[in-house]
Amino acid sequence: xxxxxxxxxxxxxxxxxxxxxxxxxxxxxxxxxxxxxxxxxxxxxxxxxxxxxxxxxxxxxxxxxxxxxxxxxxxxxxxxxxxxxxxxxxxxxxxxxxxxxxxxx
Numbered sequence: 001x002x003x004x005x006x007x008x009x010x011x012x013x014x015x016x017x018x019x020x021x022x023x024x025x026x027x028x029x030x031x032x033x034x035x036x037x038x039x040x041x042x043x044x045x046x047x048x049x050x051x052x053x054x055x056x057x058x059x060x061x062x063x064x065x066x067x068x069x070x071x072x073x074x075x076x077x078x079x080x081x082x083x084x085x086x087x088x089x090x091x092x093x094x095x096x097x098x099x100x101x102x103x104x105x
Contacts, residue, residue, distance in 0.1 A: 026056035
């Protein structure tokens with residue numbers, strides 16, 4: 001019996017072309033644990049595990065745990081989280097690239 005969490009993890013993993021082994025490696029977990037999350041209804045996983053899986057899949061933990069967040073919003077939130085930790089020079093380069101590309105105006 002799969003859960004909404006398991007379905008989301010499996011869908012995102014396959015979209016990214018990750019094997020169970022690769023996601024487990026990126027999330028500092030085991031293949032069997034990822035498989036269990038995807039295919040069973042295990043006890044609630046720890047926040048640390050969910051956070052590492054979310055980072056590996058480029059979404060937020062909220063996206064994995066709730067039905068209220070669209071994947072696009074989760075991806076944008078994950079990107080912004082990365083952006084906030086960048087050095088000022090890198091942020092400036094990204095802003096210039098966006099200016100050069102133009103907007104969806």
